[in-house]
Amino acid sequence: MEPNKLENDFRDKLEQRRIQPSEMAWDRLDAMLSVTENKKPKKNRAWLYMAAALLIFLLAGILFLNQEKQNGDVENINNSVVTTEKKNSETVPNVIAPVTTEEIVVQSTPHKIKKSVTAEIQQYNSKISNKPSANVESIATNDKKEAQTTIQVTNDQELLASLNNETTKKRSSIKVDPNSLLSSVEGELNESYRSKAFQGVVKSFNTVKVAVANRNYE
Amino acid sequence: MKVIALHQEEKDIIAQAADNNRHAQQVIYSKHAPKMLSICRQYVKDVHQAEDIMITAFMKVFTNLKTFEHKGSFEGWIRRIMVNECISFIRVQKKVSFLEDEFFIEDTFNNIESHFSVEDIQSLIDSLPDGYKMVFNLYAIEGYKHQEIAKMLGINEGTSKSQLCHARKMLKEGINRLKNYENGTE
Numbered sequence: 103m104e105p106n107k108l109e110n111d112f113r114d115k116l117e118q119r120r121i122q123p124s125e126m127a128w129d130r131l132d133a134m135l136s137v138t139e140n141k142k143p144k145k146n147r148a149w150l151y152m153a154a155a156l157l158i159f160l161l162a163g164i165l166f167l168n169q170e171k172q173n174g175d176v177e178n179i180n181n182s183v184v185t186t187e188k189k190n191s192e193t194v195p196n197v198i199a200p201v202t203t204e205e206i207v208v209q210s211t212p213h214k215i216k217k218s219v220t221a222e223i224q225q226y227n228s229k230i231s232n233k234p235s236a237n238v239e240s241i242a243t244n245d246k247k248e249a250q251t252t253i254q255v256t257n258d259q260e261l262l263a264s265l266n267n268e269t270t271k272k273r274s275s276i277k278v279d280p281n282s283l284l285s286s287v288e289g290e291l292n293e294s295y296r297s298k299a300f301q302g303v304v305k306s307f308n309t310v311k312v313a314v315a316n317r318n319y320e
Numbered sequence: 321m322k323v324i325a326l327h328q329e330e331k332d333i334i335a336q337a338a339d340n341n342r343h344a345q346q347v348i349y350s351k352h353a354p355k356m357l358s359i360c361r362q363y364v365k366d367v368h369q370a371e372d373i374m375i376t377a378f379m380k381v382f383t384n385l386k387t388f389e390h391k392g393s394f395e396g397w398i399r400r401i402m403v404n405e406c407i408s409f410i411r412v413q414k415k416v417s418f419l420e421d422e423f424f425i426e427d428t429f430n431n432i433e434s435h436f437s438v439e440d441i442q443s444l445i446d447s448l449p450d451g452y453k454m455v456f457n458l459y460a461i462e463g464y465k466h467q468e469i470a471k472m473l474g475i476n477e478g479t480s481k482s483q484l485c486h487a488r489k490m491l492k493e494g495i496n497r498l499k500n501y502e503n504g505t506e
Contacts, residue, residue: 109460112445115438116461120354121361123371128349131375132342135382139340 160306164299171291330394338385345382352395353378356402362457363406365446377405403462407472410450418451418475418483436498444494452487459484 336344353374360370360377380401388397436444445453454473458464459480466484470477 111436112441113461113463115436115441116358116362119358119438119442121357121367121370123353123357123374127353127371127375128346131349131378132346134375134379135340135342135345138379138383 156306156310160303163302167298168295171295331390334385334388334390334394337382338388348381349378352398355395356398359399359402360406361442362445362461363403363410363453369409373405373409374402377402380405399462403458404472407454410454411473418473418479436495440498444491444498447494448487448490452483452490455480455483456487456491 333344333347337348356377357367357370357374360374361367364370364373377398381398384401388394445456448456455469458469458472459466464472466477466480469475469480473480475483
C-alpha cells in the first residue's frame with residue numbers, strides 16, 4: 103500500500119500548483135482580523151460588566167438580608183414590650199424589656215421579704231404563747247424583740263418604699279441606656295451577619311469560578 | 321549564511337504578525353496563500369468554497385501564531401491547519417459518513433504511465449466521493465500514515481485502508497476513461 107509512482111507524480115504536480123486567491127480574499131481576512139482585534143477589549147469589558155453586576159447583586163442581597171434581620175428584631179422587641187406591659191401596668195411606655203423585667207424582680211422581692219418577715223413574727227408570737235412559764239424579763243425582752251421586729255417590719259416597709267424609689271430612679275437612669283443597648287445588639291448582629299455575608303460571597307465566587315471554567319470549554 | 325538569514329527574517333516576521341502587525345500578516349499571507357489555496361482546492365471542488373476555507377484557516381494561523389514554537393517548518397504548520405480546516409469543513413458541511421468496511425485488495429497501480437496535467441489530476445480527484453478523496457489526499461499527497469488518518473477522521477485504520485483502496489480503484493477507472501477519451505479524440 104505504499105504510495106506508488108502515479109501517486110508520487112500526482113503529488114509532485116499538485117505541489118507545484120499555485121492558485122492565486124482573489125484580491126477580495128485578503129480584504130476579507132483583513133476585516134476578520136480587525137473584528138477579532140476589536141472584539142478582544144470588548145470581551146474584557148463584558149467581563150468587567152459581569153463582575154460589576156455580580157457586585158451589585160451581592161450588595162443588594164446584603165442590604166436586603168440586613169433589613170430583614172433588623173425588622174425581625176424590632177418585632178421581637180415590640181412583642182416583649184407588649185407582654186411586659188400586660189404583666190405590669192406600671193411600666194412606662196417606650197421602656198425596653200430588660201428594664202421592666204428587672205423592675206418586676208425588684209418589686210416582687212420586697213413582697214417576699216415582707217411575707218417571710220410576717221411569717222417569722224407569727225411563729226415567734228406562737229412560741230411566746232406556747233411558753234407561758236417564761237420570765238417576765240424574757241417576756242419583756244420578747245416584747246422588745248417584738249418591737250424590734252415591728253421596727254424591722256416598718257423598716258422593711260421603708261426599705262420597700264426606698265427600693266421602689268430606687269427602682270424608679272433606676273428606671274430613669276436606665277432610660278438613657280437604650281442607645282448603647284441597641285448599638286451592642288447591633289454589633290452582635292453585624293458579627294453574625296458578617297459571617298453569613300462572607301459565606302454568601304464565597305458561594306457566589308465559586309459559582310463564578312465554575313462558570314468561567316466552563317466558558318473556556320465551550 | 322543566506323539560509324540562516326532567511327530563517328531569521330521569517331522568525332522576525334512571524335513574531336511581528338503574532339503581535340497583530342497587519343503588514344507582517346499580509347507578508348505571510350501573500351507568501352503562502354497560493355499554495356494553501358491549491359491544497360484546499362484538492363479537498364473542495366468549488367474554488368470559492370476553497371478560498372473561504374483558506375481564509376478561515378489563515379484566521380486560525382494568525383490567532384494561534386503565538387503557539388508556533390519554530391519546531392519544523394512554518395509552511396508545514398500552516399499546511400496542517402489548512403488540511404484540518406478542510407477536513408472539518410467537509411465533515412461538518414457535507415456530513416460524510418464512512419462505510420466501515422475493512423475489505424480491501426492490494427491494487428497494482430504502478431504500471432500506469434502518468435502523463436497527466438495538473439488539471440486532469442485535479443478533475444480525477446474531484447470525481448472521487450468526499451470520503452475517498454480525503455483519505456486519498458491525506459495518504460498519497462500529504463503522506464500521512466493510515467494510523468494518523470484514522471485518528472484525524474475518527475475512523476478505524478482498516479476503514480482508512482479500504483477507503484484508499486476504493487479511491488485507487490475509482491481513480492484507475494477514471495484514468496482509463498480519460499485515456500479512452502484521449503484515444504477517441506486522437
